[in-house]
Amino acid sequence: MIEQLKIQDPDTDQVWRLLDNAGFIDITEQLFESVRAISTNQVVKSQYFDLLDGTRAIEVSNPKLDTGLINLLEEEVAFDTGLPQSPQSVAAIHSKLLGLFMSWLNNSSLPVTVLSCRYVQTLLTNFERLAADSSISFANKCSLVNERLPLKTRGKADADASQGKESTQAYVERIMVHKVLKSFIVGLCKFIGTCLYISTNVLYEEEDLTTRNMNFDFFLNVDASIVIKELQSSINWLGKNIEDKAVSSVLTHQLNIIIFLNQIDSVFYLPIHLFKQQRDISSQIVFLKEASKSIEIVSSYQNPTEVPSASFSKFVQLDLDNKNIPFELYQIPEKESWAKLSSMFETIHAFVLKSSQFSNFNELMNYLVIDIGHDIQNIGVIARGVFQLYLIRDDKSIYGDPNVSLNTFTVNAIDNVVGQSNTLLNLNELVLGSLKEETKIQIEERLNQLLIDLESGMYHNLTVYGNNPCRQQQLRSRGLLIWDNLQVSWESFEVEMHQLFNIGNDLVGGEIALPISSFVYYSKLQMMIDLALGGIDLDIYKNFELYLIYWYSSYLIQLLIEHVQGRVSQVLIGKAHQIEKVIPKKIKKVKAGPKKEQLKASNQYNHEVILPEIDRTQNYHSLYLIPSLIALNDLLEASRIFMIVLSSFNLIDYLQGPKNSLTKFENLYNLRLKPWSSIGVPSLPTFKQYQNSLDVKYLSQKLNYTPLLRIIEEKLQSSKVAHQQLLKDIEENDTIKGQFANTTDSMTKWYNDLIKVSIGHSVEVKKLAKLIESTELSEITPEKYSLEVSQGYHKYFPKIIVEEK
Amino acid sequence: MLLTTIDGLSYNTFDVQDQDEFKQISRLISGHLSEPYSIYVYWFFLNTWPQYCYTVKVDGLIIGVIISKVEPHRNVRVRGYIGMLVIDPQYRNRGIASHLVHLTIKNMVQWENVDEIMLETEVINKGALRLYESLGFLRTKRLYRYYLNTHDAYRLILPLTAKATTRIAFLEQLEKLPLV
Structure with missing residues (x-):
């Protein structure tokens, strides 16, 4: 039959055949004859044909699914x-x-x-x-x-x-x-x-x-x-x-x-x-x-x-x-x-x-995060694709710079957080000299594998920015597993190296510094926060979940602040101390000769290059990073406490979930936090802790609301002032503005929007304070007042408005 | 088979032998869902899991249908999946969809002890979102341009056991896979 269907005369192979049945062979009878063997209600299919294929399958004689039924003039x-x-x-x-x-x-x-x-x-x-x-x-x-x-x-x-x-x-x-x-x-x-x-x-x-x-x-x-x-x-x-x-x-x-x-x-x-x-x-x-x-x-x-x-x-x-x-x-x-x-x-x-205009690593990262990552929905699909291939080239170089491979980029990223001069990234004979050859090889092999893993983590991060907003979230979620694993493996390697061979950076008091693990933890916390807050713009969270997201994000930001102010800062101070105090003393003890000269040259380089870089990193952390995290956290906290006040009037409930829910609220809590649930450190807050954070029993009298509302106002005000200062610094402060030269417009918009959130929230808080002052508490009920949550000035902060019904 | 009667409407299990029921169901769905599904998709669900297809009839005519399945997900948890739910517009806002979803979930839990129930819906389908979210389904993912009409979708999950809230990599396999 197939032979009959073949075109016999190419010259009469005219497209006209599509208009009438001339030249076609009716196989209806043969078809029905051949399917007669199939028993009723049986689906005959290839084992490789699955539901997804089925959803895209063509169905003969169904006008919605059969291209053969398309009518042409x-x-x-x-x-x-x-x-x-x-x-x-x-x-x-x-x-x-x-x-x-x-x-x-x-x-x-x-x-x-x-x-x-x-x-x-x-x-x-x-x-x-x-x-x-x-x-x-x-x-x-x-x-x-x-x-x-x-x-x-x-x-x-x-x-x-x-x-x-x-x-x-x-x-x-x-x-x-x-x-x-x-x-x-x-x-x-x-x-x-x-x-x-x-x-x-x-x-x-x-x-x-x-x-x-x-x-x-x-x-x-x-x-x-x-x-x-x-x-x-x-x-x-x-x-x-x-x-x-x-x-x-x-x-x-x-x-x-x-x-x-x-x-x-x-x-x-x-x-x-x-x-x-x-x-x-x-x-x-x-x-x-x-x-x-x-x-x-x-x-x-x-x-x-x-x-x-x-x-x-x-x-x-x-x-x-x-x-x-x-x-x-x-x-x-x-x-x-x-x-x-x-x-x-x-x-x-x-x-x-x-x-071609970036002058430093921070500037590049701020550009990737703000101009590309946060603005991705405004970039067309091909430009997005070109950007990704332009950023990470076929040879894995960054922006095609022959001197910036994924490896050097990773080292750059580490240096940018915990400073240069990381011993484990600069293993040489001076460091490994006294070890057995076999041990040296083992250490190098393990280090190489860990560096490859770390590069993979950095590569993963770099792919996030140019993806569509939904994929960005999925990549962040996957990134949590990657960075959590990296933390476990790097921490054990750094500890082992310090304990067994006394190799690694020290803090001022001689304790283990863990610079790479500190960088990994910093990166992981950043990704955890980005994942939590990124869902707001995608409208993933229902109103009753917003409190949980703010509560958890605020917790993570506080950890990040503590980490940068604590461990990261100590690592940087430790490195400076090494260069300024420890190494010069060691050099003094070394007898004159080539080794001493080598150490002196290295010391000179440390003072002229490394120390100023460490200084710059410390300044960036203290003048920009920490204040920006605190300002964001104040806004999250103000919003969160405002939500507590609202929940005290039952205008919204954060503890029960939907009235007709077919599952326990604790299950909803755990499902929402599932992406973070496998993280070892920081561990997930328990449901009990969440419940306790919402305890409003003490809000029984008007008087009790006053301090709470004052705290909200103070946080909004301090966030506003801090964001205004950051804006000023980005434009005027010599130490800061160099990190934003290419992102000024987008960064300005970012912070201006956050300032608008502070002002907008403040208006709503004042309105609520006035209502509490002028009305019996028992009169502020869901029957008389409703809560409206709508798009806000900033992607992380929807407007929350109390309205009289 | 008649399961129950609520507000004068009969709720039934799909009869796999009844060709007319099949035709009525596919007509109702193709008339009201934005995605065009082939006959294979209907058969895939209806033939394999007829016990999870429920219809609502008025004078013998199907005016509402829900089609679902239950399968192991990545061989670590048992997942119920609601594939399609359609109510004839004439009969909407009477709680019929809610009854069908309740019926489905109740049976999935009772018969197969499912860990979670999942579905996808268009981000603009406010009615579906209202219904499922009122029952405790959470939006777990936004899927970019998921539908043929290019709308985004939400993946909704109703978590019923601890397995539903644990990442796959940290769950044990339901059964040992045969050695290849």
Whole structure:
């Protein structure tokens, strides 16, 4: 039967067959005969076909799921991509394709956007068919001649021209299709191929991007330079052959946009010399700026001509090997697509340029956290993907800096928290000299493995920033396990090294310093806090859970403050003490000779380089990090205590959960805190502790509320003042502002929003205080007052308003 | 099979032999859920777990249905999953969905001692969120562009035992996997 189904006469292999049943063979009877053996109510499937496949499966005869039932017009089926078109018509196709390209990136798929264009489908089909034939040039493989139409009627790329019968207009219109439009489509498809490459590496299919590539590889293996050459050739031709300057200009800019798109991947090869003075790289990314200008010109062109009728349709869904269910064509408004296209170029330009301007590690990290991580929902999907590949290159270097591998970046990150001069990261003969060779090897092997693990942790952290907001949360949750494991392994290694071999950094009193474990703990606490607070913006928490999140986050922030003020600070002081006091004494005792000279040189380096760095790190912690954590914590605490007051009037309940809940509240508490539950240190607060924190029995009289409300007001005020001071320091304080040079705007917004939260909360607290003062406590009930929780000024703080019913 | 009658409406277990019931259910679901499901999806649930498919009938016509399953999750805990719940708009706001969910959960707990019950719903489906969250389901994850219509989804979980609140890596396997 299969033989019968094969096409016998290629010349009559016409797309017309899609319109009627001519040439098709009715196999209904055979099909029913073959399925008769299946017993009723049995699902026959491959063992590899699961529920997920089922949810995407095609179902014969179901109009929602069977692409075979898509109705096409006759002109859609027989659309001839080889026919000549006017320059205006081609300009219209170009613009429509760019719009569809941006629509694809806006949550759609290729078959209902770019691939709905018959020109694109024809060209890719021809290319796939001829790809392996080395005797045909690349340009000829990318033909727009629809070979499936009857030979006599189909448009041709060059037939009449050779006979000298072609008029100038006919020549221009033929070349407009078979050269200009062709090169545009090749270029666009090539960039789609680049997008698919980006997607495969750093994006999530059917989440960030939905491909459905219909088995086309979009010139993945074709060099971009070949494509750009074709585009350039078209631009040259346009300049010589199109008299209408307006349309010629628009066509040229459209082709330029495609060239610029295909230059985007050049940024992956742009080496940045992090934290160093370097040549201005603007000239190397000028195309990203020029793209916006071209987009402006193209978008303002009022084209009197529309795209050829039937040139965009659902044909591809019906015609090609399609594993998907039918979908309507999709296009976002034209204005929006131009804005998004422009924004893609501008975003890439901005982050490439900024990467060349960082002067220190803090500046880079603040940029990653605030400008990228917290603003990710405003960055388009391809710019997001490009950013990730631009940040961590194929060779795992950071921003392509040959001197900043993942290893050096990790060391940088450690130095930035606990200072340089970490003994275990600088093991050499001076340190290991007295040990047996076998022991040395064992130590080095273990250290190398631990460093690899630590690099993996850092790599994981770096992948968080460029991901979509939902994935960021999932990556943070996974990160907790990674960093908790790192803490266990590094702590035991540092302790062992100190106890067995007296190797490692000391505090001032000679106790073990644990600098690497301290850094790991610091990183872990940061991630724990980010995970807790990150859920607020995603609307993960119900109102009755907000108290728990603030309570737990505040607890974690306090631990972080204690850690930085305590252990981290002691480590830094210990290192300074070593350099200033301990090492000079040791040098004095060493007899004159080469060893003494070596130690002296090392001491000089310590004083000139390491000590100032330690000083800078201490200043950053004390002038910025600690105050910012305290200010945030004051706001969390003020909000939390305000919630206690509200719960005392039963305006909200934080201890029972939903009235009709089918599970214990303790289960809800434990489920909410599940991501943190496996962490060894700090251990999870118990449910009992949570309950105790909400004890409001003492709030029986008006008098009892006064001190509580005063505490809230004081915390709001102190948070506001601290944030105002931080803003000032970021802009004016010489020690601080250098860490934010590239993030000033976003950081300013971040802190201004937090200040607005303080002010907004303060207004609500005052309103409540007045209500308590003027009303009998027994009158403040849920029957008379309600609580409204809505979007606030800052992503961590929704507005909480008490309203009279 | 008739299970109970509430407010004059009959609540029934799906009859796997009844082709008409199957057609009615798939018609009701495809008419009111945003995701288009193939016949395989219906059969997957209805054939494997008919005991967790309940219908509400008025004069023999199905006006509400809930379809669920129970399976081990990563072989460490028993997870109930509510796949689909649809009530004919004409009969909404009468507590029918709530009764169906209660019925499902009660039986999942009674018959298979499930550790948790899970489902996904669109972030904009306020009705579904209100219903499930009133019963104690928590939003545990936001899933980016989860549905074909590109809406985000929430994963909701009702935790019933301590296993539901413990990370997978820290739970013992339900049974030893056969050696390959």
